[in-house]
Amino acid sequence: MMKRWIQRALPGGEALQSLVDGLAEELGRSVVLDDPLVRLMCASRHFGDEDPVRVRTLLQGIADDEAIRHVVSQGVTGWTRPGYLEGRDDLGLKPRYCVPILERGYMLGILMVVAKDGDLTAAETGAIARTARAVAAEMYAERLAADTDQEQTRDLVNRLVGADSAQRSAARRRLLDDGLLPAGPHVVVTVVAVAGLRGPSGRVGTALRGALEPFRQTRTAHGLSAVDQDRAVLVQVFDREPAEEELELQARGVVRSLGTFLDRGATTLVGVGGRRAELADAWISHDQARVALRAARRMPRLGGIGDWERLGEYAVLLQLPDEALDDSLVPEPLRRLLDGGGNARLEETLRCFLENAGSVPRTAEILEVHRTSLYYRLRQIQEMTGLDLDDGAHRLVLHLGLRLWDLVRAPADQPS
Template sequence: MTVRPQRARPGSPGLQALVDELAETLGRSVAVDDPLVRMICTSRHFGDEDPVRIGTLLQGRADNATVRYVLAQGVAQWPKPGFIEGRDDLGLLPRYVVPLRERGYLLGLLMVVAPDKTLQEQETEAIARAAEAMAAQMYTEHLAADTRKSDERTLVLELVDANVATRTAARRRAMESGLLGNAEHVLVTVVQLCRGTEPGRQAEAALWGALEGFRQTRTAHGLVAIDQERAILLQLRERAPGPAEVAVQSARVLDELTTFLDPSTRPVIGVGGRHLDLRDAWRSYEQALVAARAARRLPSLKGMGDWDLLGELAVLLQLPEHALDESLVPKPLRTLSEANGGDRLRATLRSYLEHAGSIPRTADALKLHRTSLYYRLRQIQEITGLDLDDGAHRLTLHLGLRIEELLTRGEDAGA
């Protein structure tokens, strides 16, 4: 899968002219980044370029380590300009950073290379005047972009709406506009954040920045909807992607989000089932919500849930949140947990069930002599009162173990 580099939209000629004018006035390298520290405009060099600046020009954005460092300084929340320290290990010289705001919106960051962390009064005055003009220019561009994003958001939400008439009308608009190309296979991905310490607008910007590169790829046409701490990526593809391809896409999105956002946001991704037609986008969306719920509850998924890989958990996770509690754990399994040596016996039971009741494979997995395994299985049957040769009894215990897995992170569930 080919994905375009994650970078901000190029700045307008008007913004570029303001950047060039300021740089010539100061005799210093100047750049304007978006709130995620991705380059929008930059001036020519003045002999003060550093490896970060050169790498950014080549790649369209700084490397993730540099982005994390800059954002960790809190620049997105600064009420006024200030210096950030250089980092020799990153190849970063000190910079004077001005948050570019207009009517409460953080539109970007004006960065002036300042190797000795000093600026003359006339320089800071020139920077302040230029920053005001840049913010006004960027705000005009922001309004146009915001309208486009709002229209796209509305279309996505209608395409996955529960109401048949709503999504039918939305599908007609999407196809008539050619927004989704001619591909057939539909896939919906949901990204969810916890309400962390990040400002809402920074979280929205991060979600857009992480997903926009997947709107148009070599094999997919997509749309994005951002809604507070949630994002929806709807893609039409030439073919249904396999689990490995989905995992790569999800990992890249998570990597971007962990670069742009504070760890307190704890992002998770849910990928819906693969369906043949845009008519089933709503179904893939509902499945993606279930997969995101799995990602939140199961640490083993490492923040990425895929409906097609959930198995029986897909059914359990459709239970209402209030119903998914310890009362669902079968009493025989609770009795086993409370018994002497319960942890060892539970581990034996889990391995036995996951190996489809195969004695040789279970013994091998546990590195246990078969005689010892038989002894433990008899103990389990005596304690639980269930027959491990009975399919229904085995299903009861296996589902109980699966439910317990889901309960281990119940306090974090938010899908």
């Protein structure tokens, strides 16, 4: 029963399933074929060697995140030759003999055989190698077809959000005519960027496609993605206006997936564009998403996710090119305060005072200080900056300067 259920439910295809089953019967061991993101494609029946990870994977259709991270941390997704994957008792994972499925530079998948004793015979490894070659030939043909579809989709999406209005119109007509996306009424573009990964070429693109795949079709939206090496664009058309919290959860889901599929050295940033009324305006949302991505890079407090609708005045400041966003933009009066050693408390006081429209009672309440202490700090700020906090123009200089200061302190090694 389990074997028939697997053949019917998993996406590996009859030919691949037959190869996996044949190898398992020959070895008398459990065999599984995963895709390059360690997601289940085909699985044989059990041979009494199953472990909790295998059982959960068959029931859920995908391995637990922690199990996938363990495989990735062992470097298996970058192997070029067979080897043993270490077991993990705390995960309920027995050792496995893993063979990377490679064909003409493509990493197509991973063939895994449960090897609890860690000692396969030469005859067994030979049988596994023969099956791996047959699996590679079968998967390569499928990969070529998938690459053609992905390239066409990538081209359409990139033209839809590009700078050329004629190409945008042509791409929109093609997407609508082919039924790939509806015209509206709520369009949102998200941009995802990954940096800091060391490993095989194409691995980030594969991970991006896997992370965005769940959002191509949801209960409330239709989407298409374009993946380009270390970044991707996701265009979605929602049936109803998506809430900010919904889009934030979606962005966090993308970050979490990429954190599972890639090693811990990778940094993921997400920019969510503004909400537009029709597909013809997807390019506007895309431009806004790029600004939001810059905000995610330059403002650590955003946790790697920027949303245009939440940027406020930062959306205007981030229109400045990267080369212009340096500390020379910070007004000199404010620099005297920020550069003075040990003035973190005064900076916090100034921020709170300005954020609360110069209200002394509200500022004192939030900072939990007596008003006398607050007045003393404000006098110190005025003395150091030479500006009058009762003057609206002076307050604007300080407030704008603090916003610029937030942006120019961006980490230098994150994607832009």
